[in-house]
Amino acid sequence: MYGYGYGYYSSMIFLLPAMIFAFYAQSKVKSSFSRYLKIRNMRGYSGVQVARMILDRNGLRDVNIEHIGGQLSDHYDPRKRVVRLSGNVYNGTSIASISVAAHEVGHAIQHATGYAALGFRNSLAPVASFASQFAIPLAFLGFFLRTEMLITLGIYIYIAAIAFHVITLPVEFNASSRAIKQLTSNGLIYNEEVKSAKSVLNAAALTYVAAVAVSIANLLRLLVLRNSRD
Template sequence: MHGTSNSLYWILFLGISIVPLWASMKLQSTFSKYSRVRCLSGYTGEEAARRILMIHHLGNIGIRPIRGSMTDHYNPMKKEIGLSETTYSLNSIAAVSVAAHEVGHVLQESEQYGFLNLRHKLIPVTNFANSLSLPMVFLGAITSLNGLLWIGIILFSFTTLFSFVTLPVEFNASKRALVALSNSGILSDEELDGAKEVLQAAALTYVAGAATSLMMLLRLLLIYGGNDRD
Protein backbone atom coordinates (compact mmCIF):
# COMPACT_ATOMS: atom_id res chain seq x y z
CA MET A 1 0.00 0.00 0.00
CA HIS A 2 2.90 2.30 0.89
CA GLY A 3 4.49 1.52 -2.48
CA THR A 4 1.27 2.44 -4.28
CA SER A 5 1.14 5.76 -2.41
CA ASN A 6 4.73 6.48 -3.38
CA SER A 7 4.07 5.68 -7.03
CA LEU A 8 0.99 7.89 -7.07
CA TYR A 9 2.94 10.67 -5.41
CA TRP A 10 5.74 10.56 -7.99
CA ILE A 11 3.27 10.57 -10.88
CA LEU A 12 1.61 13.67 -9.40
CA PHE A 13 4.97 15.24 -8.56
CA LEU A 14 6.33 14.82 -12.08
CA GLY A 15 3.12 16.24 -13.51
CA ILE A 16 3.12 19.24 -11.17
CA SER A 17 6.86 19.80 -11.68
CA ILE A 18 6.07 20.78 -15.26
CA VAL A 19 3.57 23.43 -14.12
CA PRO A 20 6.08 26.06 -12.88
CA LEU A 21 8.02 25.84 -16.15
CA TRP A 22 4.81 26.11 -18.18
CA ALA A 23 3.56 29.01 -16.02
CA SER A 24 6.84 30.87 -16.45
CA MET A 25 6.80 30.39 -20.22
CA LYS A 26 3.15 31.47 -20.35
CA LEU A 27 3.92 34.63 -18.37
CA GLN A 28 6.93 35.49 -20.51
CA SER A 29 5.05 35.03 -23.79
CA THR A 30 1.92 36.89 -22.63
CA PHE A 31 3.91 39.78 -21.16
CA SER A 32 6.03 39.99 -24.31
CA LYS A 33 2.91 40.03 -26.49
CA TYR A 34 1.16 42.85 -24.62
CA SER A 35 4.37 44.82 -24.03
CA ARG A 36 4.23 45.51 -27.76
CA VAL A 37 0.61 46.70 -27.67
CA ARG A 38 0.41 50.41 -26.85
CA CYS A 39 -2.60 51.42 -24.74
CA LEU A 40 -4.82 53.95 -26.49
CA SER A 41 -4.83 56.37 -23.55
CA GLY A 42 -1.05 56.67 -23.80
CA TYR A 43 -0.50 56.18 -20.05
CA THR A 44 2.80 54.73 -18.94
CA GLY A 45 2.94 52.28 -16.04
CA GLU A 46 4.06 55.03 -13.67
CA GLU A 47 1.35 57.43 -14.87
CA ALA A 48 -1.34 54.77 -14.58
CA ALA A 49 -0.30 53.89 -11.04
CA ARG A 50 -0.20 57.54 -10.01
CA ARG A 51 -3.64 58.24 -11.53
CA ILE A 52 -5.27 55.33 -9.71
CA LEU A 53 -3.62 56.32 -6.44
CA MET A 54 -4.84 59.91 -6.79
CA ILE A 55 -8.39 58.76 -7.57
CA HIS A 56 -8.34 56.78 -4.30
CA HIS A 57 -6.77 59.68 -2.37
CA LEU A 58 -3.52 57.78 -1.82
CA GLY A 59 -1.10 60.33 -3.22
CA ASN A 60 1.24 59.76 -0.28
CA ILE A 61 2.42 56.46 -1.82
CA GLY A 62 5.75 56.81 -3.60
CA ILE A 63 6.55 55.32 -7.02
CA ARG A 64 10.09 54.70 -8.20
CA PRO A 65 11.79 52.84 -11.06
CA ILE A 66 13.79 49.72 -10.23
CA ARG A 67 16.08 47.50 -12.26
CA GLY A 68 15.03 44.29 -13.95
CA SER A 69 12.00 42.86 -15.68
CA MET A 70 8.85 41.87 -13.78
CA THR A 71 10.48 42.84 -10.48
CA ASP A 72 7.51 45.08 -9.67
CA HIS A 73 6.39 45.15 -6.03
CA TYR A 74 4.79 47.21 -3.29
CA ASN A 75 6.81 47.84 -0.12
CA PRO A 76 4.32 48.45 2.73
CA MET A 77 7.10 49.50 5.13
CA LYS A 78 8.31 52.32 2.87
CA LYS A 79 4.83 53.02 1.43
CA GLU A 80 6.41 52.78 -1.99
CA ILE A 81 5.69 51.01 -5.29
CA GLY A 82 8.70 49.80 -7.24
CA LEU A 83 8.10 49.49 -10.98
CA SER A 84 10.56 47.63 -13.20
CA GLU A 85 12.19 48.93 -16.36
CA THR A 86 9.57 47.07 -18.41
CA THR A 87 6.74 48.82 -16.56
CA TYR A 88 7.68 52.28 -15.29
CA SER A 89 8.13 54.30 -18.49
CA LEU A 90 6.37 52.11 -21.07
CA ASN A 91 2.82 52.85 -22.26
CA SER A 92 1.82 49.29 -23.10
CA ILE A 93 -1.15 47.22 -21.92
CA ALA A 94 1.26 44.97 -20.05
CA ALA A 95 2.92 47.90 -18.27
CA VAL A 96 -0.27 49.56 -17.03
CA SER A 97 -1.73 46.18 -16.01
CA VAL A 98 1.27 45.30 -13.84
CA ALA A 99 1.40 48.81 -12.37
CA ALA A 100 -2.32 48.69 -11.53
CA HIS A 101 -1.82 45.30 -9.88
CA GLU A 102 0.75 46.78 -7.50
CA VAL A 103 -1.65 49.63 -6.72
CA GLY A 104 -4.16 46.87 -5.98
CA HIS A 105 -1.98 45.86 -3.03
CA VAL A 106 -2.00 49.45 -1.80
CA LEU A 107 -5.81 49.44 -1.97
CA GLN A 108 -5.88 46.16 -0.04
CA GLU A 109 -3.74 47.71 2.67
CA SER A 110 -5.88 50.86 2.87
CA GLU A 111 -8.99 48.73 3.32
CA GLN A 112 -7.34 46.24 5.71
CA TYR A 113 -7.97 43.28 3.41
CA GLY A 114 -8.04 40.18 5.62
CA PHE A 115 -5.79 37.86 3.64
CA LEU A 116 -3.19 40.61 3.20
CA ASN A 117 -3.12 41.18 6.97
CA LEU A 118 -2.73 37.44 7.52
CA ARG A 119 0.06 37.30 4.95
CA HIS A 120 1.94 40.13 6.69
CA LYS A 121 1.66 38.31 10.02
CA LEU A 122 3.00 35.11 8.47
CA ILE A 123 6.08 36.73 6.91
CA PRO A 124 8.40 36.60 9.98
CA VAL A 125 7.24 33.07 10.85
CA THR A 126 7.72 31.95 7.24
CA ASN A 127 11.19 33.49 7.00
CA PHE A 128 12.19 31.66 10.19
CA ALA A 129 10.66 28.41 8.94
CA ASN A 130 12.40 28.72 5.56
CA SER A 131 15.80 28.98 7.19
CA LEU A 132 15.37 25.93 9.44
CA SER A 133 12.83 23.52 7.93
CA LEU A 134 14.98 21.59 5.45
CA PRO A 135 18.11 21.54 7.68
CA MET A 136 15.95 20.04 10.45
CA VAL A 137 14.54 17.46 8.05
CA PHE A 138 18.06 16.61 6.89
CA LEU A 139 19.33 16.24 10.46
CA GLY A 140 16.34 14.11 11.38
CA ALA A 141 16.95 11.86 8.37
CA ILE A 142 20.67 11.27 8.98
CA THR A 143 20.32 10.83 12.76
CA SER A 144 17.09 8.79 12.56
CA LEU A 145 15.57 11.17 15.09
CA ASN A 146 11.94 11.37 14.05
CA GLY A 147 11.37 14.28 16.43
CA LEU A 148 13.74 16.51 14.44
CA LEU A 149 12.21 15.33 11.20
CA TRP A 150 8.73 16.14 12.47
CA ILE A 151 9.82 19.63 13.60
CA GLY A 152 11.24 20.23 10.11
CA ILE A 153 7.99 19.15 8.50
CA ILE A 154 5.93 21.42 10.77
CA LEU A 155 8.21 24.33 9.92
CA PHE A 156 7.93 23.60 6.20
CA SER A 157 4.14 23.54 6.50
CA PHE A 158 4.27 27.27 7.29
CA THR A 159 5.93 27.96 3.93
CA THR A 160 3.18 25.97 2.23
CA LEU A 161 0.52 27.84 4.18
CA PHE A 162 2.14 31.13 3.19
CA SER A 163 2.05 30.19 -0.50
CA PHE A 164 -1.67 29.40 -0.31
CA VAL A 165 -2.51 32.57 1.65
CA THR A 166 -0.69 34.50 -1.09
CA LEU A 167 -3.13 33.22 -3.74
CA PRO A 168 -6.25 35.21 -2.69
CA VAL A 169 -4.03 38.26 -2.09
CA GLU A 170 -2.71 38.19 -5.65
CA PHE A 171 -6.05 37.31 -7.26
CA ASN A 172 -7.79 40.09 -5.36
CA ALA A 173 -5.10 42.65 -6.31
CA SER A 174 -5.59 41.74 -9.98
CA LYS A 175 -9.37 42.07 -9.65
CA ARG A 176 -8.95 45.51 -8.12
CA ALA A 177 -6.50 46.43 -10.89
CA LEU A 178 -8.96 45.58 -13.65
CA VAL A 179 -11.74 47.59 -11.99
CA ALA A 180 -9.40 50.55 -11.51
CA LEU A 181 -8.13 50.44 -15.10
CA SER A 182 -11.69 50.45 -16.38
CA ASN A 183 -13.12 53.09 -14.03
CA SER A 184 -10.19 55.45 -14.54
CA GLY A 185 -10.43 55.26 -18.32
CA ILE A 186 -6.83 54.09 -18.64
CA LEU A 187 -7.93 51.06 -20.66
CA SER A 188 -10.96 50.59 -22.92
CA ASP A 189 -13.25 47.57 -22.59
CA GLU A 190 -11.47 45.92 -25.53
CA GLU A 191 -8.04 46.52 -24.00
CA LEU A 192 -9.17 45.04 -20.68
CA ASP A 193 -9.19 41.59 -22.31
CA GLY A 194 -5.45 41.92 -22.83
CA ALA A 195 -4.98 43.11 -19.25
CA LYS A 196 -6.87 40.06 -17.99
CA GLU A 197 -4.54 37.79 -19.97
CA VAL A 198 -1.46 39.45 -18.50
CA LEU A 199 -2.72 39.27 -14.91
CA GLN A 200 -4.02 35.71 -15.26
CA ALA A 201 -0.65 34.59 -16.61
CA ALA A 202 1.07 36.23 -13.64
CA ALA A 203 -1.34 34.52 -11.23
CA LEU A 204 -0.44 31.12 -12.69
CA THR A 205 3.09 31.44 -11.31
CA TYR A 206 1.69 31.75 -7.77
CA VAL A 207 -0.61 28.77 -8.31
CA ALA A 208 2.34 26.72 -9.56
CA GLY A 209 4.43 27.73 -6.56
CA ALA A 210 1.68 26.75 -4.11
CA ALA A 211 1.15 23.38 -5.82
CA THR A 212 4.87 22.62 -5.79
CA SER A 213 5.16 23.53 -2.11
CA LEU A 214 2.19 21.28 -1.27
CA MET A 215 3.73 18.35 -3.14
CA MET A 216 7.02 18.85 -1.29
CA LEU A 217 5.15 18.86 2.02
CA LEU A 218 3.32 15.66 1.09
CA ARG A 219 6.64 14.05 0.18
CA LEU A 220 8.11 14.97 3.57
CA LEU A 221 5.05 13.50 5.27
CA LEU A 222 5.51 10.27 3.33
CA ILE A 223 9.16 10.11 4.39
CA TYR A 224 8.25 10.76 8.00
CA GLY A 225 5.44 8.21 7.92
CA GLY A 226 7.76 5.60 6.44
CA ASN A 227 10.43 6.20 9.07
CA ASP A 228 7.86 6.19 11.84
CA ARG A 229 6.55 2.78 10.80
CA ASP A 230 10.08 1.45 10.53
Protein backbone atom coordinates (compact mmCIF):
# COMPACT_ATOMS: atom_id res chain seq x y z
CA MET A 1 0.00 0.00 0.00
CA TYR A 2 1.30 3.47 -0.84
CA GLY A 3 1.98 5.87 1.96
CA TYR A 4 0.81 9.46 1.67
CA GLY A 5 2.33 10.74 4.91
CA TYR A 6 6.09 10.69 5.22
CA GLY A 7 6.56 9.98 1.52
CA TYR A 8 4.50 13.02 0.54
CA TYR A 9 6.35 15.44 2.80
CA SER A 10 9.82 14.01 2.13
CA SER A 11 9.18 14.35 -1.61
CA MET A 12 8.78 18.11 -1.12
CA ILE A 13 12.52 18.26 -0.40
CA PHE A 14 13.05 18.07 -4.17
CA LEU A 15 10.27 20.42 -5.19
CA LEU A 16 10.64 23.36 -2.81
CA PRO A 17 14.19 24.41 -3.79
CA ALA A 18 13.25 24.16 -7.48
CA MET A 19 10.14 26.28 -6.92
CA ILE A 20 12.18 28.90 -5.06
CA PHE A 21 14.68 28.93 -7.93
CA ALA A 22 11.84 29.30 -10.44
CA PHE A 23 10.42 32.23 -8.48
CA TYR A 24 13.86 33.84 -8.41
CA ALA A 25 14.28 33.33 -12.16
CA GLN A 26 10.92 34.93 -12.92
CA SER A 27 11.76 37.88 -10.66
CA LYS A 28 15.18 38.20 -12.30
CA VAL A 29 13.84 38.33 -15.85
CA LYS A 30 11.13 40.83 -14.92
CA SER A 31 13.52 43.10 -13.05
CA SER A 32 16.16 42.90 -15.78
CA PHE A 33 13.63 43.55 -18.53
CA SER A 34 12.12 46.48 -16.59
CA ARG A 35 15.56 47.94 -15.93
CA TYR A 36 16.78 47.87 -19.53
CA LEU A 37 13.36 48.82 -20.86
CA LYS A 38 14.14 52.27 -19.49
CA ILE A 39 17.49 52.56 -21.29
CA ARG A 40 17.22 53.71 -24.90
CA ASN A 41 19.60 52.06 -27.35
CA MET A 42 22.11 54.51 -28.79
CA ARG A 43 21.01 54.11 -32.39
CA GLY A 44 17.36 54.65 -31.53
CA TYR A 45 16.09 51.60 -33.38
CA SER A 46 12.78 50.02 -32.38
CA GLY A 47 12.39 46.30 -31.84
CA VAL A 48 10.48 45.83 -35.08
CA GLN A 49 13.12 47.76 -37.04
CA VAL A 50 15.90 45.60 -35.63
CA ALA A 51 13.95 42.42 -36.29
CA ARG A 52 13.25 43.45 -39.88
CA MET A 53 16.85 44.44 -40.56
CA ILE A 54 18.28 41.19 -39.20
CA LEU A 55 15.74 39.10 -41.09
CA ASP A 56 16.42 40.92 -44.36
CA ARG A 57 20.18 40.71 -43.98
CA ASN A 58 19.88 36.96 -43.51
CA GLY A 59 17.74 36.53 -46.61
CA LEU A 60 14.52 35.99 -44.64
CA ARG A 61 12.39 38.69 -46.28
CA ASP A 62 9.46 36.28 -46.40
CA VAL A 63 9.32 36.02 -42.60
CA ASN A 64 6.70 38.44 -41.30
CA ILE A 65 6.63 40.36 -38.02
CA GLU A 66 3.42 40.79 -36.07
CA HIS A 67 2.40 42.82 -33.04
CA ILE A 68 0.80 40.84 -30.20
CA GLY A 69 -0.60 41.70 -26.80
CA GLY A 70 0.83 40.92 -23.40
CA GLN A 71 4.28 41.39 -21.91
CA LEU A 72 7.19 39.02 -22.53
CA SER A 73 4.87 37.08 -24.83
CA ASP A 74 7.32 37.39 -27.74
CA HIS A 75 7.94 34.27 -29.80
CA TYR A 76 8.68 32.85 -33.23
CA ASP A 77 6.02 30.68 -34.87
CA PRO A 78 7.81 28.13 -37.12
CA ARG A 79 4.54 26.88 -38.64
CA LYS A 80 3.57 30.28 -40.03
CA ARG A 81 7.12 31.66 -40.13
CA VAL A 82 6.14 34.74 -38.16
CA VAL A 83 8.04 36.64 -35.47
CA ARG A 84 5.54 37.97 -32.93
CA LEU A 85 6.59 40.86 -30.71
CA SER A 86 4.77 42.36 -27.73
CA GLY A 87 4.08 46.10 -27.53
CA ASN A 88 7.12 47.05 -25.44
CA VAL A 89 9.37 45.15 -27.83
CA TYR A 90 7.68 45.95 -31.15
CA ASN A 91 7.54 49.73 -30.66
CA GLY A 92 10.17 50.11 -27.95
CA THR A 93 13.59 51.61 -28.59
CA SER A 94 15.21 50.29 -25.42
CA ILE A 95 18.09 47.87 -25.00
CA ALA A 96 15.58 45.32 -23.74
CA SER A 97 13.34 45.80 -26.79
CA ILE A 98 15.99 45.21 -29.42
CA SER A 99 17.61 42.36 -27.46
CA VAL A 100 14.36 40.41 -27.21
CA ALA A 101 13.50 41.16 -30.85
CA ALA A 102 16.92 39.90 -31.98
CA HIS A 103 16.50 36.77 -29.86
CA GLU A 104 13.21 35.87 -31.52
CA VAL A 105 14.74 36.47 -34.94
CA GLY A 106 17.50 34.12 -33.78
CA HIS A 107 14.87 31.37 -33.72
CA ALA A 108 13.81 32.28 -37.25
CA ILE A 109 17.43 31.94 -38.38
CA GLN A 110 17.68 28.58 -36.59
CA HIS A 111 14.60 27.42 -38.49
CA ALA A 112 15.91 28.64 -41.82
CA THR A 113 19.30 27.01 -41.35
CA GLY A 114 17.90 23.68 -40.19
CA TYR A 115 19.17 23.88 -36.61
CA ALA A 116 18.59 20.29 -35.44
CA ALA A 117 17.77 21.03 -31.80
CA LEU A 118 14.97 23.41 -32.82
CA GLY A 119 13.45 20.79 -35.12
CA PHE A 120 13.59 18.19 -32.36
CA ARG A 121 11.99 20.58 -29.87
CA ASN A 122 9.20 21.47 -32.29
CA SER A 123 8.49 17.79 -32.91
CA LEU A 124 8.25 17.23 -29.14
CA ALA A 125 5.99 20.23 -28.51
CA PRO A 126 2.58 18.51 -29.03
CA VAL A 127 3.59 15.54 -26.87
CA ALA A 128 5.09 17.82 -24.21
CA SER A 129 1.93 19.93 -24.11
CA PHE A 130 -0.16 16.82 -23.46
CA ALA A 131 2.36 15.45 -20.97
CA SER A 132 2.60 18.65 -18.92
CA GLN A 133 -1.20 18.78 -18.55
CA PHE A 134 -2.05 15.16 -17.88
CA ALA A 135 1.03 13.28 -16.62
CA ILE A 136 1.01 14.46 -13.01
CA PRO A 137 -2.81 14.25 -12.60
CA LEU A 138 -2.63 10.74 -14.07
CA ALA A 139 0.09 9.73 -11.62
CA PHE A 140 -1.81 11.15 -8.64
CA LEU A 141 -4.96 9.38 -9.82
CA GLY A 142 -2.84 6.24 -9.65
CA PHE A 143 -1.85 7.11 -6.07
CA PHE A 144 -5.49 7.70 -5.15
CA LEU A 145 -6.62 4.42 -6.74
CA ARG A 146 -3.47 2.65 -5.55
CA THR A 147 -2.80 1.51 -9.12
CA GLU A 148 0.91 1.26 -9.87
CA MET A 149 0.29 0.97 -13.62
CA LEU A 150 -1.27 4.46 -13.74
CA ILE A 151 1.51 5.90 -11.61
CA THR A 152 4.21 4.44 -13.84
CA LEU A 153 2.38 5.54 -16.98
CA GLY A 154 2.12 9.09 -15.61
CA ILE A 155 5.86 9.09 -14.86
CA TYR A 156 6.80 7.87 -18.34
CA ILE A 157 4.56 10.47 -19.97
CA TYR A 158 6.05 13.18 -17.76
CA ILE A 159 9.54 12.25 -18.97
CA ALA A 160 8.48 13.52 -22.41
CA ALA A 161 7.75 16.94 -20.88
CA ILE A 162 11.17 16.92 -19.24
CA ALA A 163 12.83 16.08 -22.56
CA PHE A 164 11.13 19.12 -24.08
CA HIS A 165 12.42 21.41 -21.33
CA VAL A 166 15.93 19.98 -21.58
CA ILE A 167 16.18 20.37 -25.37
CA THR A 168 14.82 23.91 -24.98
CA LEU A 169 17.99 24.97 -23.17
CA PRO A 170 20.45 24.71 -26.11
CA VAL A 171 17.79 26.16 -28.44
CA GLU A 172 17.34 29.26 -26.28
CA PHE A 173 21.03 29.76 -25.52
CA ASN A 174 21.86 29.39 -29.19
CA ALA A 175 19.17 31.94 -30.16
CA SER A 176 20.63 34.41 -27.66
CA SER A 177 24.14 33.83 -29.01
CA ARG A 178 22.86 34.45 -32.54
CA ALA A 179 21.08 37.59 -31.34
CA ILE A 180 24.24 39.14 -29.91
CA LYS A 181 26.20 38.19 -33.02
CA GLN A 182 23.58 39.76 -35.29
CA LEU A 183 23.32 42.92 -33.21
CA THR A 184 27.08 43.46 -33.21
CA SER A 185 28.00 42.28 -36.71
CA ASN A 186 25.27 44.41 -38.27
CA GLY A 187 26.25 47.46 -36.26
CA LEU A 188 22.87 47.67 -34.52
CA ILE A 189 24.38 48.28 -31.08
CA TYR A 190 27.60 49.84 -29.83
CA ASN A 191 30.23 47.82 -27.99
CA GLU A 192 29.34 49.43 -24.68
CA GLU A 193 25.76 48.17 -25.05
CA VAL A 194 26.69 44.50 -25.51
CA LYS A 195 26.94 43.79 -21.78
CA SER A 196 23.45 45.20 -21.18
CA ALA A 197 21.98 43.17 -24.04
CA LYS A 198 23.57 40.01 -22.66
CA SER A 199 22.14 40.77 -19.21
CA VAL A 200 18.63 40.86 -20.64
CA LEU A 201 19.07 37.62 -22.56
CA ASN A 202 20.86 35.79 -19.72
CA ALA A 203 18.04 36.66 -17.32
CA ALA A 204 15.51 35.28 -19.79
CA ALA A 205 17.55 32.09 -20.23
CA LEU A 206 17.47 31.56 -16.47
CA THR A 207 13.72 30.92 -16.64
CA TYR A 208 14.35 27.95 -18.95
CA VAL A 209 16.95 26.56 -16.56
CA ALA A 210 14.38 26.92 -13.77
CA ALA A 211 11.78 25.08 -15.86
CA VAL A 212 14.18 22.13 -16.20
CA ALA A 213 14.87 22.18 -12.46
CA VAL A 214 11.17 22.19 -11.57
CA SER A 215 10.32 19.40 -14.02
CA ILE A 216 13.17 17.19 -12.76
CA ALA A 217 12.18 17.92 -9.15
CA ASN A 218 8.60 16.88 -9.94
CA LEU A 219 9.86 13.65 -11.50
CA LEU A 220 11.97 12.87 -8.43
CA ARG A 221 8.98 13.64 -6.25
CA LEU A 222 6.81 11.20 -8.18
CA LEU A 223 9.50 8.51 -7.91
CA VAL A 224 9.78 9.03 -4.15
CA LEU A 225 6.01 8.80 -3.75
CA ARG A 226 5.84 5.68 -5.91
CA ASN A 227 8.47 3.99 -3.78
CA SER A 228 6.89 5.06 -0.47
CA ARG A 229 4.98 2.31 1.28
CA ASP A 230 3.22 2.03 4.57
